[in-house]
Amino acid sequence: MSESSKPHPLDRVNEAAATAPDAHRELLRLLAVVDAFRGEQGCAWYEEQTHHSLVPYLQEESAELIDAIESGTASDIREELGDVLFQVLFHADIAADFDLEDVARDQADKLLRRNPHVFGPTPTRDIDEIIRLWHEAKAVEKANRTSVLDGVAFGMPALALAQKVLGKAAAVPVTVTPATLESADTDAIGDALLALAAAVHEAGVDAEAALRDATRRLAERVRAAEKIREATTNSELDEN
Structure with a gap:
C-alpha cells in the first residue's frame, strides 16, 4: 500500500468514534488516539518511551491533579483527570507483557x-x-507478606512516605521520638514544616532526598526488628 493510500491517523480516530456505541464513544475515541501514536504514521518519540522514562510525567500529572482538586475549578479537575488517564493508557499501550x-x-x-x-x-x-x-x-x-513494609511504595513523595512508614513501624513496634510542637493544629504544623524547609534550603540540602534517606534508615530498623522478633519466636517454638 502506498503512503498516500494509507488511512490517515485522524481518519482512524474519527472512524473509531463514528462506530462506537454512544455510551462510551469518547473513551473509545481516546483509545483510538493512543493507538494511532504507534506504527509507521505514528509518533517516534512515543514509541521510544518506557515505563521508567514516563515516571516524571506521571508524577507531574498526578501533582497537577492534586493541585486542581485542592485549589482549582471543576474544569481544572476534569482536564487534569484526562492527563492522568492518558498516562494510564500510555503505560498500558507500551507494555510488553x-x-x-x-x-x-x-x-x-x-x-x-x-x-x-x-x-x-x-x-x-x-x-x-x-x-x-x-x-x-x-x-x-x-x-x-513477610514484613509490614511489603507493599509500601517507596517512590511516593518523601513526606507521605515518611508518614506511611511511621505508621507501619508502630506495629512492630519501632518508634521515632516526635519533635515538640507548640500546637498540634494544622496551621501550626504547616508553619513548622515550612520553617524547617526554609532551614534546609538555607543549608543547601535536598529536603526530599534527606527525608527519603532517613525514612529508608527507619525501614531498615523495622526489618531488623522483624528479623529479631521472628528469630525469638522460632527459638521459643523450638524450646516448646
Whole structure:
C-alpha cells in the first residue's frame, strides 16, 4: 500500500468514534488516539518511551491533579483527570507483557474482592462493618507478606512516605521520638514544616532526598526488628 493510500491517523480516530456505541464513544475515541501514536504514521518519540522514562510525567500529572482538586475549578479537575488517564493508557499501550484489558480485569477483580460489603452475599452499609470486612479482605491478600513494609511504595513523595512508614513501624513496634510542637493544629504544623524547609534550603540540602534517606534508615530498623522478633519466636517454638 502506498503512503498516500494509507488511512490517515485522524481518519482512524474519527472512524473509531463514528462506530462506537454512544455510551462510551469518547473513551473509545481516546483509545483510538493512543493507538494511532504507534506504527509507521505514528509518533517516534512515543514509541521510544518506557515505563521508567514516563515516571516524571506521571508524577507531574498526578501533582497537577492534586493541585486542581485542592485549589482549582471543576474544569481544572476534569482536564487534569484526562492527563492522568492518558498516562494510564500510555503505560498500558507500551507494555510488553499486558494490555489495557488485563489492567481493567485485575482492577475489577480487586474491587470485587476488597468490597464484600457491596458485592458479597451479605451487603451492608454499616461503616464499622465495612471497615472490618475491608481489613479482612486485605489480610487475605497479605497472607504471604513477610514484613509490614511489603507493599509500601517507596517512590511516593518523601513526606507521605515518611508518614506511611511511621505508621507501619508502630506495629512492630519501632518508634521515632516526635519533635515538640507548640500546637498540634494544622496551621501550626504547616508553619513548622515550612520553617524547617526554609532551614534546609538555607543549608543547601535536598529536603526530599534527606527525608527519603532517613525514612529508608527507619525501614531498615523495622526489618531488623522483624528479623529479631521472628528469630525469638522460632527459638521459643523450638524450646516448646
